[in-house]
Amino acid sequence: MPSLENQPHALACPVDECSxxxxxxxxxxxxRTFGAHLKNLEWFTExxxxxxxxxxxxxxxxxxxxxxxxxxxxxxxxxxxPAPDLTxxxxxxxxxxxxxxxxxxxxxxxxxxxxxxxxxSEELERNALGVLKSKLAHSNLEDIDYIAPMTMKLKxxxxxxxxxxxxxxxxxxxxxxxxxxxMALEKYRKAISELPIRHKLPDxxxxxxxxxxxxxxxxxxPQFANFSRSxxxxxxxxxxxxxxxxxxxxRTVKFVEALPGVPTPCLCGVDAWSEKVVKILEDPxxxxx
Numbered sequence: 104m105p106s107l108e109n110q111p112h113a114l115a116c117p118v119d120e121c122s123x124x125x126x127x128x129x130x131x132x133x134x135r136t137f138g139a140h141l142k143n144l145e146w147f148t149e150x151x152x153x154x155x156x157x158x159x160x161x162x163x164x165x166x167x168x169x170x171x172x173x174x175x176x177x178x179x180x181x182x183x184x185p186a187p188d189l190t191x192x193x194x195x196x197x198x199x200x201x202x203x204x205x206x207x208x209x210x211x212x213x214x215x216x217x218x219x220x221x222x223x224s225e226e227l228e229r230n231a232l233g234v235l236k237s238k239l240a241h242s243n244l245e246d247i248d249y250i251a252p253m254t255m256k257l258k259x260x261x262x263x264x265x266x267x268x269x270x271x272x273x274x275x276x277x278x279x280x281x282x283x284x285x286m287a288l289e290k291y292r293k294a295i296s297e298l299p300i301r302h303k304l305p306d307x308x309x310x311x312x313x314x315x316x317x318x319x320x321x322x323x324x325p326q327f328a329n330f331s332r333s334x335x336x337x338x339x340x341x342x343x344x345x346x347x348x349x350x351x352x353x354r355t356v357k358f359v360e361a362l363p364g365v366p367t368p369c370l371c372g373v374d375a376w377s378e379k380v381v382k383i384l385e386d387p388x389x390x391x392x
Contacts, residue, residue, distance in 0.1 A: 114138030117179045128164030129178060135171035136164055139178050147181040149208025173199040180204070180212035189219040194230050197223065198237045217246070224250050228257045232265050232277075239273050244391045251277075251390040255284055255345065283388045288345045294380045295335050298327045326366045330373075333359045349381045 114125050116138045125138030144151040151165075167174055173196060179187045189197050201216035203209070224231035231253035238247050254262065259278065266274040337355050338347050347355070356377055359365055367373075 116140070117175045118182050118184055120184065121182060128162075129174060130164040130166045131171040131174040132166075132168050133170050135174065137175060137178055139181070143181040147209060147211075150206055167203075169199060169203045172196050173203050176200050177203050177207065177209060177212065180209050180215075186211065186215050189215055190222060192219075194220070194223050194233045198233065201237070202241075221246065221249070224253050228254055229261075229265060232257060232262060235277070236266065236270065236273065239276075248389045248391050251280060252284065252346065252387075255281060280388065280390055284345070287383075287388045291346060291380065291383050292335070294383050295331055298324065298331060298376070327372070327376075330359060330365055330367065331376075333362070333365045346384060346387045349384045352381060352384055353377065 114128050114136060116123065116125055121140075123140045123143065125140065127139050127141050127144070128136055129139045130136045169177065172192075176187055176189075176192070176196070177200060189200070192200075197216050197219050201213060201220070204212035204216060220234045220237075224234050231250050234250050235247065235254060238244070238250070254277070257265070259281075262277060263274055266277070334355055337359055338352065341347075341355070342351065356373070360367055360373075
């Protein structure tokens with residue numbers, strides 16, 4: 104996307120294929136100047152003034168508080184053309200664009216930013232924490248219960264560094280959430296490993312002792328033990344966070360049941376075991392609570 108600085112009569116629109124006449128200049132906080140179109144700003148935004156009330160000209164640009172990368176992308180979204188690909192942009196740029204899109208009412212840019220922030224959060228825990236910080240700064244709880252669990256693999260020292268010294272309150276809140284999350288995760292894993300199906304072995308009979316003194320013996324069903332381990336392994340392979348959804352858990356149980364190398368547990372305890380785990384998964388720790 105081109106920008107021509109210090110050439111007020113030859114300003115380029117950020118969209119290469121655009122054939123509209125440039126009739127207004129927009130200058131970023133770091134001094135980059137772009138060409139824009141009054142009608143497009145009127146049609147595609149709510150935060151810019153209407154065309155008949157604008158006093159700025161190409162020689163006297165509108166000065167924005169956003170940097171050049173954000174301004175360039177913002178203007179690109181004021182066109183009836185394919186949206187710019189945001190996935191190759193830095194998280195800071197995408198967050199900056201989201202703030203600008205919200206500020207100026209460029210709503211399809213805001214939607215694209217939200218989708219991209221989810222994708223970037225899924226790629227790196229550091230990205231997820233960056234998105235979480237942005238949401239906390241704006242008191243925005245949308246998607247926060249989806250984003251927050253993705254930060255749980257970060258070490259405490261790393262999270263503290265990423266929050267920064269000016270955000271100790273947010274870091275303490277994250278730390279409390281982490282402790283709640285880890286306790287719930289342990290409860291979930293314990294529920295998977297607690298196997299209800301047991302085999303009764305023949306009693307140990309001592310002819311020298313009365314019958315009531317016979318020793319009753321039961322052991323965990325080895326098939327069920329193997330089955331539950333396979334379910335947990337499959338879940339950890341497919342789930343990006345510690346807690347799968349109930350739907351994912353049930354689907355994984357059915358998948359493991361169909362595997363040829365995993366014997367199905369005997370008796371009928373699988374359903375009861377599954378529902379016990381599902382009950383825990385239906386109430387995962389939530390940041391928004």
